[in-house]
Amino acid sequence: MKRFVIVLASVLLITSSAFGATAGDVDGIGDVDLRDVIMSLQVSAGITPLGTVNLAADVNGDVKIGLAEAIYGLQVAAQLRQSAAATTWQQTNGPYGVGISAIATSGSNVVAGASGCIYLSTNFGAKWTQVTNFGASSFAVKGSDIFAASFSKVYLSTDSGVTWTQVSNGLPSCVFSGSCTGITSLAVSGSNIFAGTSYTGSNSGVYLSVNNGASWTLGNNGLPHSDITQLAVSGSNVFAVTRNRAGYTYPKIMARIGFNSLMHRATLSQ
Ligand SMILES: [Ca+2]
Numbered sequence: 001m002k003r004f005v006i007v008l009a010s011v012l013l014i015t016s017s018a019f020g021a022t023a024g025d026v027d028g029i030g031d032v033d034l035r036d037v038i039m040s041l042q043v044s045a046g047i048t049p050l051g052t053v054n055l056a057a058d059v060n061g062d063v064k065i066g067l068a069e070a071i072y073g074l075q076v077a078a079q080l081r082q083s084a085a086a087t088t089w090q091q092t093n094g095p096y097g098v099g100i101s102a103i104a105t106s107g108s109n110v111v112a113g114a115s116g117c118i119y120l121s122t123n124f125g126a127k128w129t130q131v132t133n134f135g136a137s138s139f140a141v142k143g144s145d146i147f148a149a150s151f152s153k154v155y156l157s158t159d160s161g162v163t164w165t166q167v168s169n170g171l172p173s174c175v176f177s178g179s180c181t182g183i184t185s186l187a188v189s190g191s192n193i194f195a196g197t198s199y200t201g202s203n204s205g206v207y208l209s210v211n212n213g214a215s216w217t218l219g220n221n222g223l224p225h226s227d228i229t230q231l232a233v234s235g236s237n238v239f240a241v242t243r244n245r246a247g248y249t250y251p252k253i254m255a256r257i258g259f260n261s262l263m264h265r266a267t268l269s270q
């Protein structure tokens, strides 16, 4: 009798949700994650879950939420199957109250660069932790190595964003100003790490590190003397956008925008 009452209570909690008819989305929020697994297990165990159970999340046609939905959710979490909700966007739980100028992923870790710090999420945006006291305007990823540009410094994390070390030997220093923004872009091609820069004087251009950031050298052969606004890599091809900076002083917000820009390409030897 007791079991019957528990099961009845569970069934009564199950209602069709107006939030979406997504398989496995037991809490009806719009995606499939471990919260849906927990809710499925709670229903299966006769434990009253918090929130409304979305019957449309039924994945096996038995018009119930239970172990089948829990297994489905675990498969999605383990990336063994794709959630049918992949086309729906939803806001992550932070970072709040900061401007984010760069994001990157390494494995299942996500890093977000703000003006004064880097945030790390290890659960796809459900929670963010501040992991540095310096900001980042650009990232480049090489496996579990993440390079972050922070004004005229480069920082490297070899553990997918958890800990960071400065690797700026050979890069000029500058103070963020109208005429010096430091590193504007990072790119990786194989074991080559590129840093596009905007400095005062003759130091601007593309810097290259072949030792994972331990040292950097200017590699402007064939490039006009100019700032670099963007870098991109396709295989062994490196693209750089240059901007002639002669005779002007722009406010710092303009220093990252290409003006009289030219595109250049270098093909790396194999
Ligand atoms: Ca959900």
Ligand SMILES: [Ca+2]
Pocket (backbone or CB within 6 Å): 058, 059, 060, 061, 062, 063, 064, 065, 066, 068, 069
């Ligand atoms: Ca079911």
